[in-house]
Amino acid sequence: MSVKNNLEIILNELKQNSQIVNDNDFQNFIKEIVKAHHIYLLGKGRSGLIISAFANRLMHLGFSVSLVGEITSPHSKSGDLLIIGSGSGETPSLVSIAQTAKDEQVRVALITINENSTIASLADSTVVLPGASKLSGKSKQPMASAFEQLSFLVYDAIILELMKKLNENSDSMFQRHTNFE
Numbered sequence: 001m002s003v004k005n006n007l008e009i010i011l012n013e014l015k016q017n018s019q020i021v022n023d024n025d026f027q028n029f030i031k032e033i034v035k036a037h038h039i040y041l042l043g044k045g046r047s048g049l050i051i052s053a054f055a056n057r058l059m060h061l062g063f064s065v066s067l068v069g070e071i072t073s074p075h076s077k078s079g080d081l082l083i084i085g086s087g088s089g090e091t092p093s094l095v096s097i098a099q100t101a102k103d104e105q106v107r108v109a110l111i112t113i114n115e116n117s118t119i120a121s122l123a124d125s126t127v128v129l130p131g132a133s134k135l136s137g138k139s140k141q142p143m144a145s146a147f148e149q150l151s152f153l154v155y156d157a158i159i160l161e162l163m164k165k166l167n168e169n170s171d172s173m174f175q176r177h178t179n180f181e
Contacts, residue, residue: 009140010149017130017150025127026154030161032109032125033063036081040106042068042097043085046148051085054155060173061162068097078105086110087131087147089117098122111154113147129154 033039039058043051051067058065066073068082076082082101086094089112098119101108110123113131120126131139131147139146163169 013139013146014150014153017146018153020130021154022128025125026158026161028125029109029127030158030165032081032107033058033083033158033162034165036107037064037077037079038074038081039063039065040068040073040076040080040082040101041065042082042094044091044094046144047085047087047151050148050152050155051083053152054083054159057155057159060176061159061166061168062176076101076104076106080106081109082106083109084111084119084123085151086117086119087113087144089114089119095119111151113144127154
């Protein structure tokens with residue numbers, strides 16, 4: 001095997017998995033984003049890194065966003081949205097925060113592999129992505145890489161859809177890009 005062959009394996013797996021997703025779930029997810037007063041985003045590990053990139057693009061579209069746990073994150077209130085990226089949907093700290101969100105009348109949206117998870121049972125909108133859990137062995141890739149990669153692409157696909165809905169383009173988004181770098 002070579003790196004090029006490995007890349008082909010990964011791309012083929014992502015293409016197969018991308019054809020299984022439910023577009024209606026995405027449309028509901030997008031509706032939750034558009035109607036939110038403030039959007040909180042949360043994930044742990046690699047899913048956390050990926051959802052941070054999504055938060056960045058939502059900010060470029062003009063949404064009020066913050067990452068859960070950051071010191072500048074404001075107090076939540078009814079009408080806000082918590083977006084969670086979690087393959088298992090069972091990470092204890094994420095379950096706890098999802099429950100707190102529900103208790104505070106904050107809507108919850110989830111991207112996951114596990115439609116029967118605890119967080120999915122709390123979520124107002126769930127997008128289920130095909131993929132292998134960390135231990136399932138269904139993917140040639142290690143652990144939950146297939147889910148993490150597809151979630152990154154899904155977040156970018158959602159951004160493209162939001163750009164159309166909001167009549168935004170790269171130029172208008174760039175006006176919100178940081179100039180301190």
